[in-house]
Amino acid sequence: MSTWLELKNNPRLKKIYETRLLITRLTREFFWSLGFSEAETPLAVGYPGQEPYLNPVPVVFEEPNKTKHNFYLHTSPEFSLKKLLAAGFSKVFEITKTFRNNEDLRGLHSPEFTMIEWYRAPGSLEGIMSDAENLFKSIARKLNQNFVEYNNKKISISREWEKKTMREIWQEYLQVNLDDYLEVEPLQELAVKLGLALGGEQKNKAKYEDLFFKIFLNKIEPHLGLEQPIFIYDYPSRFCSLSRLSRPDSRYAERFELYIGGLEIANAFGELTAADEQNRRLEKDKALRASLGKPTWPVDPDFIAALKSGIPEAGGIALGVDRMVLLFTGAKDINEVIFNSVYDQIN
Secondary structure, three states: OOOHHHHHHOHHHHHHHHHHHHHHHHHHHHHHHOOOEEOOOOOEEOOOOOOOOOOOEEEEEEOOOOOEEEEEEOOOOHHHHHHHHHOOOOEEEEEEEEEOOOOOOOOOOOOEEEEEEEEEOOOOHHHHHHHHHHHHHHHHHHHOOOEEEEOOEEEEOOOOOEEEEHHHHHHHHHOOOHHHHOOHHHHHHHHHHOOOOOOHHHHHOOOHHHHHHHHHHHHHHHHOOOOOOEEEEEEEHHHOOOEOEOOOOOOEEEEEEEEEOOEEEEEEEEEOOOHHHHHHHHHHHHHHHHHOOOOOOOOOHHHHHHHHHOOOOOEEEEEEHHHHHHHHHOOOOHHHHOOOOHHHHOO
């Protein structure tokens, strides 16, 4: 959001910020009404996640005797909230500041942003979908809005939301069977056919993930949720380090993303709770980070211990609050909905 002076002098920006405060309150009230406990977990952690393409912000705490301790601002409260599941909390949510390095300072990204995560144990991916849809519809009713607007599109919130598998949308927009493109070689061929191949030195080093998202972001994502919101579920299993494999087809995993107006709003998992398998996947992600020349750190031993203690089958989600506010207010970009954003402070 703009600075205090712009809020004072610009009625439109002030209205956006007032609406943001109301949306935050309505979100809390929604989850309280469902019996969720609101959590407050650390922003600074000793062992951040192992996501290969996310970069936590390092911080150093210093004692009076000059002893230094290395921490990281979390990229997500996920590990902390799952530890609460292990402690016996069955329904938890948290609205928190989240930090990611090497992010754009304009448009849809910010190094510091607000996210809500919630978890149900026992819980399912379908239950989390219902929560997300009902949250938006509840806020829309309280704001007296049946539609949100984004990129000159008017998107209905009140209509029944769509649900499609990743396979269905690849068939719909690319006329291909995703089952045939679960390895890097055929995906490279498809990228060439679509005019999206990585060139030069990158071509020989192309990773499946890079090719997949280059195709998805350019050819599919802009078309998603233009009339009503849509859940895209069943992602290829290699993208799902923290989620269960799909029971009907282990080549895919229990993951969905929510799109509204071509904008990704949320990412959700049917949570993996098997400790040994989770540890194996996180070590694999750590190795990938190293191969990409990124800093590495040990897998969080307390997180693995929490899983070993036993967690019921769970579902969980991370939803961008700033993007939700952007949709409901019609703000031009993410910086208009964040008060005194990083972008404001360096300009």
